[in-house]
Structure formats: structure tokens, C-alpha cells
Amino acid sequence: MFRKLPGDEARNLVSTTPDTAVVFRPAVVRTPAFVTIVIWLSRLVAGLVRLVWRHPIAVAVPVVPGVIWTLYGWRLALVLVGLVLLAGLSWASLHWFSFLRLVGWRLLAFWRRVWIYRRHWQPVMIISGLGRHLRGRDYLPRLMRVECDGWADRLTVKMLNGQAVKDWADRTDQLAHGFGSRTCRVSIARAGRLVLTFPRRDPLAVPLSAVPIPDVVSVGPVEIGAREDSTPYRLKVHGTHVLIAGATGAGKGSFLWSTIRGLLPAMRAGLVELWALDPKLMELSLGRDLFTWYAADPEQCADLLDDAVTVMQERAGRFAGLLRSHTPTTADPFVLVLVDEVAFLTAYQSDRTLKQRITAALATLTTQGRAVGVGVMAALQDPRKEVMNIRNLFPDKIALRLDESEQVDMVLGDGARDRGALADHISPVPELGAGVGYVRLETSPDPVRVRAAYVSDDDIRAMVAQYAQAVDTVPITDQTTAPSPMPITTRVPVIGEVAP
Ligand SMILES: Nc1ncnc2c1ncn2[C@@H]1O[C@H](COP(=O)(O)OP(=O)(O)OP(=O)(O)O)[C@@H](O)[C@H]1O
Numbered sequence: 011m012f013r014k015l016p017g018d019e020a021r022n023l024v025s026t027t028p029d030t031a032v033v034f035r036p037a038v039v040r041t042p043a044f045v046t047i048v049i050w051l052s053r054l055v056a057g058l059v060r061l062v063w064r065h066p067i068a069v070a071v072p073v074v075p076g077v078i079w080t081l082y083g084w085r086l087a088l089v090l091v092g093l094v095l096l097a098g099l100s101w102a103s104l105h106w107f108s109f110l111r112l113v114g115w116r117l118l119a120f121w122r123r124v125w126i127y128r129r130h131w132q133p134v135m136i137i138s139g140l141g142r143h144l145r146g147r148d149y150l151p152r153l154m155r156v157e158c159d160g161w162a163d164r165l166t167v168k169m170l171n172g173q174a175v176k177d178w179a180d181r182t183d184q185l186a187h188g189f190g191s192r193t194c195r196v197s198i199a200r201a202g203r204l205v206l207t208f209p210r211r212d213p214l215a216v217p218l219s220a221v222p223i224p225d226v227v228s229v230g231p232v233e234i235g236a237r238e239d240s241t242p243y244r245l246k247v248h249g250t251h252v253l254i255a256g257a258t259g260a261g262k263g264s265f266l267w268s269t270i271r272g273l274l275p276a277m278r279a280g281l282v283e284l285w286a287l288d289p290k291l292m293e294l295s296l297g298r299d300l301f302t303w304y305a306a307d308p309e310q311c312a313d314l315l316d317d318a319v320t321v322m323q324e325r326a327g328r329f330a331g332l333l334r335s336h337t338p339t340t341a342d343p344f345v346l347v348l349v350d351e352v353a354f355l356t357a358y359q360s361d362r363t364l365k366q367r368i369t370a371a372l373a374t375l376t377t378q379g380r381a382v383g384v385g386v387m388a389a390l391q392d393p394r395k396e397v398m399n400i401r402n403l404f405p406d407k408i409a410l411r412l413d414e415s416e417q418v419d420m421v422l423g424d425g426a427r428d429r430g431a432l433a434d435h436i437s438p439v440p441e442l443g444a445g446v447g448y449v450r451l452e453t454s455p456d457p458v459r460v461r462a463a464y465v466s467d468d469d470i471r472a473m474v475a476q477y478a479q480a481v482d483t484v485p486i487t488d489q490t491t492a493p494s495p496m497p498i499t500t501r502v503p504v505i506g507e508v509a510p
Pocket of ligand 1: 258259260262264441444445463464465
């Protein structure tokens with residue numbers, strides 16, 4: 011044990027028997043100076059080789075001109091530097107992105123590795139409790155790699171043996187502030203290695219205008235906005251169910267409307283039907299002519315959900331033994347049931363029979379619907395279990411601005427907030443935070459921060475003007491003759507009209 015302690019510290023480790031009769035004092039064998047020098051020199055050489063191997067460009071930038079200066083004089087070195095700068099500037103002006111990818115981000119990563127991460131690594135690790143100072147030695151996680159792109163730094167880190175991902179996830183705040191970032195996300199690279207993401211700027215801080223209606227007919231993932239690395243965000247709706255939770259004014263409507271917008275060409279082609287439940291009467295009513303079926307009154311909503319269950323069961327009966335998953339066709343289109351403020355129909359519904367009917371229908375759809383092409387996309391404000399006891403039946407979840415930190419894990423599942431889904435920190439100022447949220451898909455435990463594009467009332471009116479007539483069903487005001495993929499027993503009129 012003593013041999014592991016550095017030099018003089020071992021000398022002070024004196025212990026005695028309880029009666030102090032026997033004193034234990036370690037024998038310190040002094041290492042000859044040349045051994046120490048050889049060890050330090052070999053470490054220096056190994057470090058230099060590693061540096062050249064890992065950062066050839068960053069090393070070449072000072073070393074090559076330095077060598078030329080020494081061998082051939084400063085004039086040649088200056089000419090060379092000038093030529094390289096000129097070549098770099100020409101490259102950057104001609105192909106900015108390839109320049110950034112191959113040179114710019116690497117140089118930035120080298121600089122930030124040296125100046126931010128290496129410099130602060132030891133104090134941040136020790137103070138946050140991720141490293142240990144034991145018996146005179148520092149035991150620190152190893153910083154393996156730093157990569158930069160347009161919006162964030164990504165650090166690959168080798169954990170100390172015996173550490174858990176949770177140890178890191180619990181300290182994202184300390185890590186973020188320790189390295190001068192607003193937030194930190196933790197994800198697993200492979201056994202024992204983590205990737206820490208530190209955003210440098212926030213591309214989602216400005217509202218995004220509505221995504222253009224796609225030219226192609228597709229029921230695949232719908233482009234609804236952007237990720238925080240500025241790439242488009244595409245939300246899968248066919249083959250899943252999506253729950254969107256957010257406080258009032260969080261921008262749930264922009265997720266619903268961006269999805270509707272992206273599905274319009276497929277709807278025109280008859281591959282998608284949108285069924286809308288709008289118990290608040292405020293969100294979806296502006297575009298009701300786009301929907302195959304629209305209901306607002308709770309009883310009508312229950313009827314509409316029962317119809318969706320009937321469609322689902324009929325398809326399941328037909329597909330049984332033949333198909334295991336649904337491909338949208340005009341005969342069997344993908345049915346997307348959109349529900350705004352689902353708690354109005356479940357928790358806040360005073361009629362118990364109606365409430366049970368609605369909850370049972372939603373539970374049936376969310377457990378059995380996706381394989382036969384019936385999906386549910388529901389929005390709600392309060393994610394507590396008493397309000398939405400079937401929230402776990404939705405495979406994909408989106409948490410917009412939430413009032414309390416505990417609500418984040420309620421929506422996205424355990425550990426999501428620890429991994430960086432700070433939905434309770436999203437700004438309540440609409441320009442900054444409305445439509446911003448964290449998406450957690452069933453296929454990935456890592457939450458993704460996105461912002462949905464804002465579909466304005468004018469956009470919705472334009473969508474209605476362009477697509478309402480093209481819907482392959484009669485207008486909703488005359489639903490008694492509406493064609494249907496199968497006989498639907500209950501017809502759902504628009505509220506305020508007389509039921510047939
Ligand atoms: N994606 C967005 N980008 C920018 N601003 C937005 C976005 N979505 C909504 N907003 C702004 O925030 C306001 C509230 O949005 P919205 O009504 O969709 O929220 P909500 O979550 O549906 O609220 P509620 O539950 O009260 O209906 C909108 O009037 C709009 O000004």
C-alpha cells in the first residue's frame with residue numbers, strides 16, 4: 011500500500027498501537043533522479059506522439075512554419091504562411107461547408123479541448139464528485155475526444171471503473187456550468203464511455219415559420235420543425251402513437267398543425283384520414299374542413315373514438331394471418347386520430363359513463379391500433395397519472411414547457427430529465443420557448459430537443475383553401491353520405507348542427 015503513495019506523503023503516515031508502545035513508520039526508498047527523469051521524458055514523448063497522431067492539423071499549424079523559419083529563414087516561413095492562409099481563404103469562400111468540416115471544426119475542437127476542457131477538467135471533476143483525490147493521487151475520468159460542430163461540443167469520456175451513467179446524469183448542472191455551457195446532455199457511446207454534449211448556441215431561440223407543404227406524397231416521418239443542431243426534425247406518426255404534454259401556451263398546437271400540414275398531400279391522395287377531437291373548440295376548429303371527421307362535444311368525441319375502434323377491429327379481422335403491419339392504401343388509409351386537450355375527455359369529464367367509454371376507446375386504440383394503421387396523437391396540459399392514466403400506452407412522447415421538474419419524467423419516462431430534458435426550464439416567453447420541446451421515442455432513451463414550426467392562422471386558412479375540397483370525403487357539413495372504408499355506424503356532425 012505504501013509503495014503506491016507519492017514520495018514524502020508516505021513518510022508522514024505514522025501509526026501506533028493503541029498504547030503507543032509500538033510505532034509504525036514506513037520505510038521510504040528514494041527513487042534515483044535519473045529514473046524519475048527517464049519516466050517523465052518517456053511520458054513527454056508518448057504525449058507528443060499522441061498529440062501529433064490525434065491533432066495533425068493543429069500541430070502542423072505552428073510547427074511547420076517554425077521549422078522552415080529555423081532552417082531557411084523567416085522570409086520563406088512568411089511566404090509559406092501567406093500562401094496557406096490564401097489557400098485556406100479561397101477554400102473557405104468556395105466551399106465553406108467542406109472547409110468547416112475538414113479544417114474549421116477540427117481547429118476549434120483542438121482549441122476548446124486545450125483551453126476549456128483540459129484546463130478545467132481536474133477541478134470540475136473533483137468538485138462535482140466525478141473524480142476522486144485519494145491518498146495523494148487524482149483518479150479522474152479520461153477525456154478521450156472533443157468534437158465540434160455548428161452548435162455544440164461533444165466530449166467522449168471514459169468513466170472511472172465502478173461509475174454509473176446516473177452518476178454523470180445527476181451532475182449535468184455542475185458539468186454545464188463548470189465548462190461554461192447552459193446545459194449538458196449525457197448519452198452512452200458504448201460500455202464505459204459516454205458522450206457529453208455541451209451546446210454553444212441555441213438555434214431554436216427564434217421561432218420557425220411553417221414548413222412548406224411537401225411536394226411528395228408520404229406517410230413517413232413528417233417534417234415538423236428543427237432539431238437543435240438546425241437539421242430538420244421529422245416526427246414519425248404512422249406505426250406509433252404520440253403524446254404531447256405542455257403547460258398552457260407551450261405550443262402544443264404547433265405540433266398538431268405541423269403534422270397535419272405535412273400529411274396534406276397524402277391526405278389528398280387518399281392515403282391518410284385525419285379524425286379530429288377538439289373538446290376545447292379552439293385549436294382544431296379553424297381547419298375542420300380538412301378533417302374526415304371532426305367532433306367537439308364529449309358525446310360526439312366518444313362516438314368518433316368508438317368508430318375508430320370499429321375501423322381498427324375490422325381491419326384486424328381482415329389482416330389477421332395475412333399481414334403483420336399496415337401499409338397505407340386508398341382502401342385502407344392511415345387513420346390519425348388527433349385529440350386536443352385529451353384530459354377534457356378523460357379526467358375532467360363529469361359524466362362517468364362517457365369518461366369510461368372514452369378512456370376505454372383510447373386505451374384500445376393505443377394498444378392495438380398501430381399495426382393496423384390507426385394512430386393517436388393526443389395533447390394535454392397536465393401529465394399526472396390521475397389526469398391521464400393511459401399515458402404510458404403512447405410509445406412516443408413530447409414534453410413541451412412544463413411547470414414542475416417532476417412532470418418531465420412523468421411524460422418522458424424515468425431518467426429523462428437527468429439526461430438533459432429540461433422541459434421545466436423552457437422559457438415561458440412565446441418567442442423564445444413556445445413550440446420548443448423534448449422528444450423521447452420508444453427506440454431511444456436519449457431525449458432530443460426540437461422546435462416545431464409555427465403554423466399561423468393564415469397558414470391554416472391557406473391549407474383549408476387549398477386542400478379542403480380535395481379531401482376524398484364529402485364536406486363535413488354533409489356527413490350522412492360520407493364514404494368510409496367500412497360502414498361507420500355513428501356519424502359525427504360538427505357541433506351546432508343537427509345530428510342525423
Ligand atoms: N412553434 C411556435 N413558435 C413560436 N411561437 C409559437 C409556437 N407555437 C405557439 N406559439 C405562440 O404561443 C402561443 C400559444 O400557443 P398554443 O395555443 O399553440 O399553445 P398551447 O400549448 O396549445 O396552449 P393551450 O393549451 O392553452 O391551448 C401562440 O399564440 C403563439 O403566439
